[in-house]
Amino acid sequence: MLLSVLVLLIAAWRFDWRVWLADKTRQHLCFGAAIALVPLWMLQAGVKEGLEVHFLGLTTLALMLGWRMGLLMGSLSLLLITLFGFETPEALGANLLLGVIVPLTFSYFVFLLTYSYLIRHLFVYIFVAGFFNAALTIAVKTLSFAGYMLWSGQYNGQTVMDNYLGILPLLLFPEALLNGMAITLLVVFRPQWMRTFFDRDYLVNK
Structure with a gap:
C-alpha cells in the first residue's frame, strides 16, 4: 500500500493541476472514464476468493488520459468498487499496485515504444498500441497477481494454475477487442478526448 501511495503521489505531484482545474470538459472526461x-x-468471475478475473479497460484509460491522470482515475475506480463491496479493503494495496499501477504503467510504456520505434500510422495506433497492447496488459496483470x-x-501453484492462470487465454482476445473497439x-468520433493521439503524427501526410 505504501508503494502504491508513493507512486500516486509522484503522478499527482508533477501534474499540471491549474490547467486541469480550468478545463471543465477535461474534468468531466476524466471522471466519466x-x-x-x-x-x-464489477463483472467478476472466479472460483476461489481473491482469484477473480474481469476485463480491465486500462489500455483505453491510459491512451485517453495519459499515465498520470490514468493512474489517478484508475485508482478512483478501484476505490469505488471497494466501497461497493466488490473488493475487500484488506486487498486494496495489492489491487492498487498489481491491478492498476503495474498494468496501466505497462500499457502506457508499450504505447511509448510504439510511438518511438514504429511508424506513426493510424492502424499502428489502433492495432498495436490499442488491440495487442490490451492483450499484453491483461496478461501482465494476471501473471502479477498469480x-x-x-x-x-494464499494458494499453491496448482490452485492458481487451475483456477486463475488457466482462464487467461480466454481473456486475451476479448480484452484486446474491447479496448480496440473503444479506441x-x-x-x-472524439479524437480530442485521446491525450496520446495527434493528427499531425498519425493522419497528416499518411
Missing part, C-alpha cells in the same frame, strides 16, 4: 470502469470491474498469490502463500470509436 473512471465511472465507466466501475461496472466493467505471482503475488504464490509469494504470499477506434474514440479516434474516429
Whole structure:
C-alpha cells in the first residue's frame, strides 16, 4: 500500500493541476472514464476468493488520459468498487499496485515504444498500441497477481494454475477487442478526448 501511495503521489505531484482545474470538459472526461470502469470491474468471475478475473479497460484509460491522470482515475475506480463491496479493503494495496499501477504503467510504456520505434500510422495506433497492447496488459496483470498469490502463500501453484492462470487465454482476445473497439470509436468520433493521439503524427501526410 505504501508503494502504491508513493507512486500516486509522484503522478499527482508533477501534474499540471491549474490547467486541469480550468478545463471543465477535461474534468468531466476524466471522471466519466473512471465511472465507466466501475461496472466493467464489477463483472467478476472466479472460483476461489481473491482469484477473480474481469476485463480491465486500462489500455483505453491510459491512451485517453495519459499515465498520470490514468493512474489517478484508475485508482478512483478501484476505490469505488471497494466501497461497493466488490473488493475487500484488506486487498486494496495489492489491487492498487498489481491491478492498476503495474498494468496501466505497462500499457502506457508499450504505447511509448510504439510511438518511438514504429511508424506513426493510424492502424499502428489502433492495432498495436490499442488491440495487442490490451492483450499484453491483461496478461501482465494476471501473471502479477498469480505471482503475488504464490509469494504470499494464499494458494499453491496448482490452485492458481487451475483456477486463475488457466482462464487467461480466454481473456486475451476479448480484452484486446474491447479496448480496440473503444479506441477506434474514440479516434474516429472524439479524437480530442485521446491525450496520446495527434493528427499531425498519425493522419497528416499518411
